[in-house]
Amino acid sequence: DADVTQTPRNRITKTGKRIMLECSQTKGHDRMYWYRQDPGLGLRLIYYSFDVKDINKGEISDGYSVSRQAQAKFSLSLESAIPNQTALYFCATSDFRTGTDTQYFGPGTRLTVL
Amino acid sequence: GQQLNQSPQSMFIQEGEDVSMNCTSSSIFNTWLWYKQDPGEGPVLLIALYKAGELTSNGRLTAQFGITRKDSFLNISASIPSDVGIYFCAGQGIDDKIIFGKGTRLHILP
Numbered sequence: 001d002a003d004v005t006q007t008p009r010n011r012i013t014k015t016g017k018r019i020m021l022e023c024s025q026t027k028g029h030d031r032m033y034w035y036r037q038d039p040g041l042g043l044r045l046i047y048y049s050f051d052v053k054d055i056n057k058g059e060i061s062d063g064y065s066v067s068r069q070a071q072a073k074f075s076l077s078l079e080s081a082i083p084n085q086t087a088l089y090f091c092a093t094s095d096f097r098t099g100t101d102t103q104y105f106g107p108g109t110r111l112t113v114l
Numbered sequence: 115g116q117q118l119n120q121s122p123q124s125m126f127i128q129e130g131e132d133v134s135m136n137c138t139s140s141s142i143f144n145t146w147l148w149y150k151q152d153p154g155e156g157p158v159l160l161i162a163l164y165k166a167g168e169l170t171s172n173g174r175l176t177a178q179f180g181i182t183r184k185d186s187f188l189n190i191s192a193s194i195p196s197d198v199g200i201y202f203c204a205g206q207g208i209d210d211k212i213i214f215g216k217g218t219r220l221h222i223l224p
Contacts, residue, residue: 004156042202042216043157090156100145100164101206105156 003027004106006091012112019078021109023091031096032074033103034058034066037088046089049074050096081113116141116207120215127193128223135218136187137203145206146179146186151217152199160201161188190220198222 007022023032034046045058049068063085065077078085088110092103120137127133137146145164149157161172163179163186170177177188186205190197203215 040216043214092156096210100162101210101212102145102147102159102162103204103212104159105149108154108156110154 004091004093004104006089006106006109008109009107010110012114013081014114015082017081019081019111021076021089021091021111023074023076023106025072025091025093025106027093027095027104028071029093029095029104030071031094031101032068033092033094034064034074034076035090035092036060037090037108043090046076078111081111083113086111086113116205116211116213118203118205118213118215120203120218122218123216124219124221126221126223129193129195131193133190133193133197133220134187135201135203136185137205137215138185139205140184141205141207142183143186143205143207144183144210145212146177147204147206147212148175148177148186148188149202149204150199151202157202193220193222195222195224 004025033048035043044060046064047066048056067075088108090108091106094101094103118137118139147162148160151157161170161177166183167181168179174191200217200219202217206212
């Protein structure tokens with residue numbers, strides 16, 4: 001079984017709809033992250049969480065919100081989706097108690113906003 | 115803020131050739147990470163480097179943590195078709211935040 005899972009893997013939605021992307025991990029890691037990937041732009045950090053109920057903005061948080069209600073789950077919401085939020089979204093986890101922030105990624109969610 | 119410059123952006127090589135890519139920055143990093151992303155998948159960690167000067171291998175892959183702590187390189191020897199993909203470097207700075215390079219897309223010609 002995969003250590004970091006994301007649902008759904010693919011989603012097509014319309015402008016203005018509310019969308020939630022889910023991430024779950026069985027690694028027991030304390031930190032979780034949401035990234036967005038666009039062609040030629042690499043990975044850009046949206047939000048991150050160091051522990052349950054801890055939420056921090058990343059580089060491109062506008063138009064997104066997150067929730068960390070349990071250590072194993074970190075969800076990303078688009079309150080009112082717009083076409084330029086069409087992208088690949090990745091969740092990642094890390095165990096900072098090891099002394100480093102080496103991150104492990106989920107398989108990604110491909111989101112298309114029409 | 116901190117930035118990583120990853121080069122080259124893309125490479126076209128013949129099967130069997132060796133590959134070299136690198137990341138540089140004006141900032142100091144405490145950790146360097148190298149990931150590979152296959153089409154439709156998330157990045158997978160290849161090699162992690164935690165000490166300046168460290169040289170680490172993973173099969174045909176070798177990566178080094180630059181002695182100045184501002185750069186790292188990844189070499190792939192004797193490339194094979196399954197090496198195709200996007201390779202990302204990532205650095206963890208003194209503020210403990212991880213930043214990613216924009217990736218090197220590797221193409222292998224038959």
